[in-house]
Amino acid sequence: MKRIFYMLLAFALLLSVPARGVAADGSPAHDGVDVKGVIFGHIQDSYEWHLTTIGGKHIAISLPVILYSERTGWEVFSSSVFHENSEYNGFRIAVEGKNEGKIVESDKHGNEVRPLLDISITKTVASVFMTGLLLVVIVLCTARWYRRHDVTKEPPKGFVGVMEMLITMVVDDVIKPNVGSKYRKYAPYLLTLFFFIFLSNLMGLLPLFPGGANVTGNIAVTLALALCTFVAVNFFGNREYYREVFWPDVPLWLKVPVPLMPLIEIFSMFVKPFALTIRLFANILAGHTALLAFVSIIFITMSVNVYIGSGMTVVSVFFTIFMNVLELLVAFVQAFVFTMLSSVFIGLSQPEHKAGSH
Amino acid sequence: MSLLLPDAGLLFWMLVAFGIVFLVLYKYGFPVILSMIEKRSRFIDDALRNAHEANEKLAGIERQGEEIVMAAQEEQARILREASAAREQVMKEARKRAEDEAERIIAEARRKISHERDEMLSGMRNDVAELSLAIAEKIVGKELSADGAQQEYIDKLLNEELDKVKEKK
Numbered sequence: 001m002k003r004i005f006y007m008l009l010a011f012a013l014l015l016s017v018p019a020r021g022v023a024a025d026g027s028p029a030h031d032g033v034d035v036k037g038v039i040f041g042h043i044q045d046s047y048e049w050h051l052t053t054i055g056g057k058h059i060a061i062s063l064p065v066i067l068y069s070e071r072t073g074w075e076v077f078s079s080s081v082f083h084e085n086s087e088y089n090g091f092r093i094a095v096e097g098k099n100e101g102k103i104v105e106s107d108k109h110g111n112e113v114r115p116l117l118d119i120s121i122t123k124t125v126a127s128v129f130m131t132g133l134l135l136v137v138i139v140l141c142t143a144r145w146y147r148r149h150d151v152t153k154e155p156p157k158g159f160v161g162v163m164e165m166l167i168t169m170v171v172d173d174v175i176k177p178n179v180g181s182k183y184r185k186y187a188p189y190l191l192t193l194f195f196f197i198f199l200s201n202l203m204g205l206l207p208l209f210p211g212g213a214n215v216t217g218n219i220a221v222t223l224a225l226a227l228c229t230f231v232a233v234n235f236f237g238n239r240e241y242y243r244e245v246f247w248p249d250v251p252l253w254l255k256v257p258v259p260l261m262p263l264i265e266i267f268s269m270f271v272k273p274f275a276l277t278i279r280l281f282a283n284i285l286a287g288h289t290a291l292l293a294f295v296s297i298i299f300i301t302m303s304v305n306v307y308i309g310s311g312m313t314v315v316s317v318f319f320t321i322f323m324n325v326l327e328l329l330v331a332f333v334q335a336f337v338f339t340m341l342s343s344v345f346i347g348l349s350q351p352e353h354k355a356g357s358h
Numbered sequence: 359m360s361l362l363l364p365d366a367g368l369l370f371w372m373l374v375a376f377g378i379v380f381l382v383l384y385k386y387g388f389p390v391i392l393s394m395i396e397k398r399s400r401f402i403d404d405a406l407r408n409a410h411e412a413n414e415k416l417a418g419i420e421r422q423g424e425e426i427v428m429a430a431q432e433e434q435a436r437i438l439r440e441a442s443a444a445r446e447q448v449m450k451e452a453r454k455r456a457e458d459e460a461e462r463i464i465a466e467a468r469r470k471i472s473h474e475r476d477e478m479l480s481g482m483r484n485d486v487a488e489l490s491l492a493i494a495e496k497i498v499g500k501e502l503s504a505d506g507a508q509q510e511y512i513d514k515l516l517n518e519e520l521d522k523v524k525e526k527k
Contacts, residue, residue: 043361045368066367102365118366119371122367124368125367125371125372128375132378136387139383139391143386143391151395164391167391171395188383188387188392192379192383192384192387219363219364220372223369225372228373
């Protein structure tokens with residue numbers, strides 16, 4: 001069975017070589033399979049929520065655009081205006097250049113510039129709102145169960161039971177061992193972090209409307225989360241933490257004429273959130289890209305030859321399923337890792353000075 | 359490259375949304391759940407400890423019960439032993455008394471028998487003496503004086519005869 005599968009795979013891969021050759025010639029544009037466009041269209045933010053295209057007609061949910069420009073002041077309009085005409089009140093969506101896909105306007109000199117403030121409810125923002133709302137509903141429902149039941153008499157079942165299992169796991173395996181004695185203070189934040197990332201990751205794996213947005217694969221989202229952890233670490237760190245940053249226990253020459261160690265410590269303060277940002281962003285982005293690439297294989301090979309396409313479809317669907325299952329794991333693992341690293345950083349900001357430990 | 363540049367608007371909304379979600383959950387969500395979970399885990403710990411203690415108590419009670427049963431068995435064995443000893447004693451005594459009694463009765467009987475025989479013998483001797491005298495008178499044809507000398511002579515003869523009879527026996 002396994003051998004037959006490998007033979008099929010090898011055969012399909014052999015067939016796929018000419019397909020790539022054709023694709024490399026630049027022919028896909030003719031057939032309308034623009035893989036790069038499809039993938040980037042998905043993983044990048046946009047002003048409308050594109051659902052599907054039927055018969056060349058885009059079906060999308062229009063989202064509000066909120067801008068502040070020096071030229072016009074505050075502007076609020078629906079993104080659907082860009083369907084009818086490419087320009088609205090001097091604003092347009094740039095098709096190329098460094099602002100590709102973003103709303104731009106022309107300044108006095110005719111240069112293409114971004115408006116001063118662009119706080120539009122984009123696809124990612126809408127998805128964040130929905131995820132946040134869903135998370136609030138889920139957790140409050142769980143909390144309501146606990147308010148209404150005597151926990152010493154019955155354990156939760158079903159969904160609340162799953163939530164309790166996850167919460168207990170995060171608290172006992174991640175927060176308690178890493179944060180230390182003051183874990184109760186930070187547990188709500190870390191749990192919110194975990195569930196927000198986990199839920200966003202799962203929503204991102206859904207192919208249909210409420211999900212499917214690339215939320216945690218967007219660097220602004222992960223940066224915001226990392227900034228929250230930065231605040232939790234540095235604004236609530238105790239005196240011992242700051243003593244270790246500015247006056248660490250190292251030989252004197254490492255900190256007196258040139259504050260070498262303090263500089264490194266301060267640098268590491270900023271590296272930590274940066275590492276958090278990149279790790280989550282890159283993992284989820286890679287997952288989405290790989291999934292889309294596997295799905296795209298079907299369309300590329302189909303546009304070359306229907307037989308090759310059929311062969312590759314089997315392989316591609318198999319790999320897509322495999323990737324999806326893998327992404328389910330990644331969704332959990334990345335949420336877990338982000339929470340764990342945040343716990344570790346918070347735990348490092350709460351050192352308990354022990355006499356004789358140095 | 360735009361993938362790596364965080365968008366300011368998105369960052370703003372993300373901070374707002376995440377902040378609100380966090381505040382709501384911080385106020386109404388997680389503390390309730392956490393305290394309840396802790397309450398239950400404390401309750402379970404207590405229950406486990408109590409169950410353990412109860413088990414130990416139960417084991418202690420069982421041990422006590424066993425001790426009581428063993429003591430009772432020992433007591434029973436002791437009583438049985440004593441009872442059997444007492445019985446032996448009583449039986450021995452009874453037997454001894456019975457033997458004594460029997461011996462006493464037998465001795466009494468013997469004494470009576472010998473007494474009666476003696477009496478009978480002495481009676482018989484008198485009768486025999488009188489008979490002998492009567493017969494002797496008849497034979498001799500004259501009345502023998504029944505004075506002491508003859509009587510003594512007859513007694514002497516009788517005693518000799520009786521001694522002979524006794525020796526024969």
